[in-house]
Amino acid sequence: MILVTGASRGLGRAICERLTERGTEVLGISRSTDPFPFRSLSCDVSSYEAVKDLVRVLRRERTVVDGLVNAAGAASMNLAVTTPSSVSQRLIQVNLLGTIYCCQLVAPMMARQKKGVIINFSTIAVSLGLKGESVYVASKAGVEGFSRSFAREMADFNVRVNCIAPGPIDTGLLKGITPTQIAQIVDRQIIAKKFTPDDVSDLVELLLDPRASALSGQLLQVGGA
Amino acid sequence: MTNHATIAAQIQVAIATLAEKPADSILPETQLIGDGSVLDSMKLVELCLQLEDMASELGFDFDWTSETAMSRSRGMFRSVASLTEQFICQLEGRV
Numbered sequence: 001m002i003l004v005t006g007a008s009r010g011l012g013r014a015i016c017e018r019l020t021e022r023g024t025e026v027l028g029i030s031r032s033t034d035p036f037p038f039r040s041l042s043c044d045v046s047s048y049e050a051v052k053d054l055v056r057v058l059r060r061e062r063t064v065v066d067g068l069v070n071a072a073g074a075a076s077m078n079l080a081v082t083t084p085s086s087v088s089q090r091l092i093q094v095n096l097l098g099t100i101y102c103c104q105l106v107a108p109m110m111a112r113q114k115k116g117v118i119i120n121f122s123t124i125a126v127s128l129g130l131k132g133e134s135v136y137v138a139s140k141a142g143v144e145g146f147s148r149s150f151a152r153e154m155a156d157f158n159v160r161v162n163c164i165a166p167g168p169i170d171t172g173l174l175k176g177i178t179p180t181q182i183a184q185i186v187d188r189q190i191i192a193k194k195f196t197p198d199d200v201s202d203l204v205e206l207l208l209d210p211r212a213s214a215l216s217g218q219l220l221q222v223g224g225a
Numbered sequence: 226m227t228n229h230a231t232i233a234a235q236i237q238v239a240i241a242t243l244a245e246k247p248a249d250s251i252l253p254e255t256q257l258i259g260d261g262s263v264l265d266s267m268k269l270v271e272l273c274l275q276l277e278d279m280a281s282e283l284g285f286d287f288d289w290t291s292e293t294a295m296s297r298s299r300g301m302f303r304s305v306a307s308l309t310e311q312f313i314c315q316l317e318g319r320v
Contacts (some may be wrong), residue, residue, distance in 0.1 A: 156267040
C-alpha cells in the first residue's frame with residue numbers, strides 16, 4: 001500500500017488517481033473528510049500527534065506500507081520582508097515539519113519489513129533561487145537536506161528516500177503567480193516546458209518501481225535546473 | 226502479569242542478541258548511545274522495533290520518540306537501566 005499525503009487536491013490527488021488507475025492500493029491522507037475514489041483518512045500532517053495517531057491506526061490494522069509520498073504542501077509567494085510571521089510558520093510547519101513527521105513516524109514501519117520507498121517534494125524554486133519565494137524556498141530546501149540525510153539513515157533498512165522538485169505545475173499552489181511569471185520560471189528550466197501533474201506522477205511511479213532500487217538520496221528536478 | 230524482573234531480563238537479552246555479546250555482559254549501566262554504546266544506530270532502531278513488539282504483546286504502545294528519548298543526561302537510551310525503567314513506566318501508564 002502506498003500512503004500519499006496531500007491527497008485531496010493538486011499533485012497528491014493526481015498521484016493517488018494515477019496509482020489507483022494502475023491497480024496500486026493507495027491510502028490518501030489529507031485534512032479533508034470528503035469521500036475520495038480511493039481509501040482515505042483525515043490527518044493534519046503538520047501535527048506530530050495527529051501523524052502519530054494515524055500511524056498507530058495503521059500499525060493496529062497491520063497495514064503494510066510499501067511507499068510514502070509526501071505531497072502535502074503549502075505555498076505563499078511574498079518577499080521575505082512582507083511575509084507575516086504566521087505565514088512563515090505555516091510554510092515551515094506544513095512543508096518541512098509535516099514531511100519530517102511523516103517520514104520519522106512511518107519509516108519505522110518500513111524498517112521493520114526491511115523495504116520501502118519514500119518520496120518527498122521540493123520545488124525547482126530552490127535551485128533557481130526564485131525571487132519572491134524565499135520563505136517557501138527555505139521550507140523546501142529543508143526538505144531537500146532532510147531527504148538526503150534521511151536517505152543515509154534509512155539505507156541500512158533497504159528504505160530508499162528521494163525528492164522530486166517540480167517546476168510550475170497547474171495546481172492550486174500556483175494561485176497568485178501570473179502567467180508571465182510562470183513563463184519566466186519555465187524559461188529558466190533546462191527543458192523550457194511547463195510540465196503537468198501527469199509528468200510528476202510518471203516520476204513517482206518510476207521511483208516506486210523496484211527497478212529504481214539504485215536510486216536513493218537523489219533530487220529529481222522536473223524539467224531540470 | 227509480567228513482573229519487572231522478567232521485562233528487564235527480556236530487554237537485556239534483546240540488547241545482547243543485537244550486540245552479539247553474552248547476556249551477562251549487558252549490565253544496567255551499559256550505555257546505549259554515545260561513544261561507549263554497545264549498539265550502533267541501526268541496532269538501536271532494531272531494538273526499538275523489538276520493544277514496540279514486546280509492548281504490543283503487553284497491551285500498550287511503546288513511545289521511543291519522546292522529548293527525553295535521546296538526551297544524554299536524562300534520556301531513556303543513556304543506559305540499559307534507564308531504558309528498562311522507561312519501558313516499565315510506559316507499561317504502567319506512569320508517563
